[in-house]
Amino acid sequence: CGVFGVIGVCDAANFVALGMHALQHRGQEAGGIVAYDPEHGFNSARRFGYVRDNFTDPATMSTLPGALAIGHVRYSTAGSKGATAIRDVQPFFGEFAMGGAAIAHNGNLTNAAALRRELIERGSIFQSSSDSECIIHLMARSIQKNIPERMKDALRRVEGAFSVVAMTRTKLIGVRDPLGVRPLVIGRIGEGWALSSETCGLDIIGAEFIREVEPGEMVVIDEKGIESFHPFDRRAARFCIFEHVYFSRPDSILGGRSVYETRRQIGVELAKEAPVDADLVCPVPDSGTPAAIGFSQQSGIPYAMGIIRNQYMGRTFIEPTEQIRNMGVRLKLNVNRALIKGKRVILVDDSVVRGTTSRKIKDMILDAGAAEVHFRIASPPTAWPCFYGVDTPERAKLLAANMSEDEMRDWIGVDSLRFISLDGLYRAVGEAAGRDPKAPRYCDACFSGDYPVAPSDKIDQGFEM
Ligand code: 5GP
Ligand code: SF4
Ligand code: MG
Known part of the structure; x- marks a missing residue:
């Protein structure tokens, strides 16, 4: 909110x-x-x-x-x-x-x-x-x-x-x-x-x-x-690290840091951690855009708009029902066919939650004739629900809670899939030494399962940490 x-x-x-x-x-x-x-x-x-x-x-x-x-x-x-x-x-x-x-x-x-x-x-x-x-x-x-x-x-x-x-x-x-x-x-x-x-x-x-x-x-x-x-x-x-990754607007300043610059830096870290030979780096707009720019700058692979977003649609994830969310991807995003055909494409998105978005985008990109599709994700795998105000689904519906990275790659159906590491994400938010496991500077529970405040209502309802 x-x-x-x-x-x-x-x-x-x-x-x-x-x-x-x-x-x-x-x-x-x-x-x-x-x-x-x-x-x-x-x-x-x-x-x-x-x-x-x-x-x-x-x-x-x-x-x-x-x-x-x-x-x-x-x-x-x-x-x-x-x-x-x-x-x-x-x-x-x-x-x-x-x-x-x-x-x-x-x-x-x-x-x-x-x-x-x-x-x-x-x-x-x-x-x-x-x-x-x-x-x-x-x-x-x-x-x-x-x-x-x-x-x-x-x-x-x-x-x-x-x-x-x-x-x-x-x-x-x-x-x-x-x-x-x-x-x-x-x-x-x-x-x-x-x-x-x-x-x-x-x-x-x-x-x-x-x-x-x-x-x-x-x-x-x-x-x-x-x-x-x-x-x-x-x-x-323990500020929410996901505000930097996705939730806040890129033109905002959080904790003295430009959100845009942090996201661009995530792309730089991703390109170092998980390089891949390809023809184009394309963001999944808009949430993947700054990280895709950083990935392109670091890798030297040209940045291009391979997916075009209809500006009159809202944020897919925020549509509360499954049915609307499923429709949402197509209503919101379309492939730039002329650009994609025959190309090896790196797609950069901010997060994979249920995997619905990634899978649909992969279908659209392959349908447009891409030679290869490589996903690079600007956050670590989302394996835990957030109980602090971001609407992640229960664990059973989180792809990363149920599959390894390789299984997710096969389920989505792409040539490669890599997520930024938690340390890489911390470096991008300015922690040169990465995440200090004894005293992490941010809340990162949706990635680490390390909940800084015990979710006591959920524990009463049977949630296991
Ligand atoms: P999925 O289709 O994997 O369930 O959803 C991931 C997509 O939802 C990402 O492209 C991301 O941009 C978008 N998204 C929108 N709101 C949220 C949110 O609150 N949390 C997360 N993790 N992703 C969100
Ligand atoms: Fe942010 Fe923590 Fe919620 Fe993840 S679990 S979205 S890091 S508050
Ligand atoms: Mg998105």
Whole structure:
């Protein structure tokens, strides 16, 4: 998901809509905005579909007045799937003794099922199936006198990954979990402030990037400025390495690193680790593009657009049902036949999850007359599900959890298939010595099975690490 907030600029909801539009790649199922204005109080709009179709018309935007607003773009990883219910669309709102508050959450809470059971037993009435709603109920039960303090109480009880953007009547609040698994950045816009999942959300509104919210930090922003708190026990950060590989936009800066440059560097590492003689290096667009450029630069094999993407389709993986996902590949990608015919082609993609995409692309490329097809993948084999906010399927459906690399090559049906090593990936994100197994700097659980936060709900349900 993507979260965004603005304080101190007139018609904040318009800026939030723009920020959400820039973060649309983080969630395409639905979006919502809550705005506050002293005269009209809290107002919200929550809709299915793209930001551009829902939050551009004056009729909607005029219902969201005020200089303080937050927004959320949703991609379901917890709660109802496929047919998302509108009640699961964030931000969530709660009315407390000291006034209302709204919150938007990116990430996934790993103890939400246990918390929900406990809260329901004690009388909480849940409105949605979302894990994030627990935060509102925990805040309602806190005995603290103000909302930021209640939020600290609530967030000390949740486990897992969270980047939260919240608002009261006077404050914009941003928090990252102690490991800082999901991103969150602070920007300055005129006399006001913005919070965004990624820096590309600041760029679109012309905000200046100030800094990241630190892992484990809470920032409370009002007209007096920013106050910073550290409500959690300090721990070594474990940012999601997959944000660098796929999830974030290439024009964003994460942890001081250009996402584009990291992806290009992954391609360089891949070309060193798994060279192959061929005529062309082609990305599977768009997610494989920067790595393909790096692969081409390192190998000296020409880069070319062997697959053309229809720009009017969204991200395939994010389409929640299997059927739509299967159609998705063909609706989204087509082979550039004139270029491919008779050529030995290296295809670079970001990841293999179920293998559906790779297999279909191989069919299309061979059908177009390619002489050889070699897959190079910009992440290690995805052998474990993510429980921190990226929607990977259960282990049984993960190709790499069930097959060796050679078996995957044969199942996909290509001449060769190689993945970047975990060390190679760490080198590309700037860790010259590779991954330190005693203290890895990133979360890489979907590749390593090393979960930095025990997925306790899943363990209760029988998941074996
Ligand atoms: P597959 O067809 O192997 O299940 O899916 C892999 C493709 O899905 C890749 O091309 C990748 O670009 C895309 N993808 C989109 N969203 C995600 C995601 O959240 N996780 C992963 N691992 N891949 C994703
Ligand atoms: Fe990111 Fe993978 Fe960790 Fe999930 S398991 S937070 S996708 S690195
Ligand atoms: Mg892709």
